[in-house]
Amino acid sequence: MTRVAVAQLALQVGRADENRAAATAAVVEAAATGARLVVLPELVNSGYVFSDPAEARALAEPADGRTVSEWVRLARAHDLVIVGGFCELVGGQVRNSQAMVDSGGLRAVYRKVHLWDAEQDVFVPGEDLAPVVDTMIGRVAMMVCYDLEFPEWVRSVGLRGADVLAVSTNWPVSPVPRGERSVLIAHAQVAAASNRMFVAVADRCSAERGVGWVSGSLIIGPGGYPLAGPVLQDRPTVLVADCDLSTARDKSSGPRNDVHRDRRPDLYATGETVSP
């Protein structure tokens, strides 16, 4: 059994030191409960609601900068896998990135492929697959926010054997009918159920320059049901769930069904306009 943690953080745009400190405190709290995987939100170092691209660029840092280096230190000190989002400067370009670190150091950097709204003015989209990394706790996949709304992207990490998908997000609030919860939660549930894998989502809290957040951090099992959360309260939270990650290797959805083997890729590829 592996204890998985997601940290819902109150970040502030431009306050890199406070943001790093909030993340560190949450990681230490998670480690103290026995967590081995800790997921942090999107853009932890910078915050999200930039006035303009220049503000983001000024806050961006390389993958060996202060933020990710601090996560490496924490991973070594507490024997953790940490996955978190950061505003990256790489090759002169600003990226909406996500790092995975463990006691061995930096394991992977993923650059968000599907950019939401004004992010298109700020970031260069990624051109590489979302990583699936073999770690001490199992195979951990990476993804940022809007990426999760593309079932093809989720399937790609599922088919490459992800046991748990770590999602760093800043889900902006949008209207939700009474009695319903954000459909973003449903996206996370279906990502899990469609691929019989765990999904751990770390969301934001605390409005920033007028933008509020779903605060929907949660941990979902391979059946598609929450094991912890969704929080849905606008406050910093460390959420944990004990996950037998090995169960994600079994893709059975019933005595005679398997969510991956039952696929019909021969039919999905048919026709120019229906690929994939």
Place this chain on the structure above:
Amino acid sequence: MTRVAVAQLALQVGRADENRAAATAAVVEAAATGARLVVLPELVNSGYVFSDPAEARALAEPADGRTVSEWVRLARAHDLVIVGGFCELVGGQVRNSQAMVDSGGLRAVYRKVHLWDAEQDVFVPGEDLAPVVDTMIGRVAMMVCYDLEFPEWVRSVGLRGADVLAVSTNWPVSPVPRGERSVLIAHAQVAAASNRMFVAVADRCSAERGVGWVSGSLIIGPGGYPLAGPVLQDRPTVLVADCDLSTARDKSSGPRNDVHRDRRPDLYATGETVSP
């Protein structure tokens, strides 16, 4: 505005006459409210829980048999599009099929591609794409039950321009954690939201040979939220919602985002094991 109806029916295996009568009564009730599209469950004529393949074969009928002919009569009498599931005998094979009819007669037959559990002993799986048919109310796509759990299949009708996806289903009950609703509802929500289309699901009620049903009939808008239902009560119900189906032609999910244009098929196709 188009009134869409889904009919949650209490069917009984082997009682074809009563089953047809129940469907007819529901269609007439829906038409009386002004519905133009009526969706019926899976395997309306036969019921679902067969003792063996021979029982299903004995109940199967061709697409010009009594069940679908009755739907054509109703479609003509009330100027409707009707989509419903039936146990089909075609070319000597038994299929889990779905018919679409309108005042012009039979428009399409779809044969379920993804077969659940013991259906594999009873039915030959389909080999053709799920149809998207241009009708008097807009483009109506077809799908049966477990098909909906394959995002690739849903995407395929979305990319071919479906305004509304008509799902005929018999969702068997499975355990749901307290405070949650069946993850099958989330699948339907995400099908809608991922493709900004309407989704209309007609489910079963009334346990059959010990198998209970989710009774989760519902109609969902392009934002992924229910417009009517889910019923989640074990009783026959005709559910209606007024849908501006033309809004499904706009795939915008935000001022600068589009759920289809934002896809990155160049990346989805990368690598042998991640197709599509």
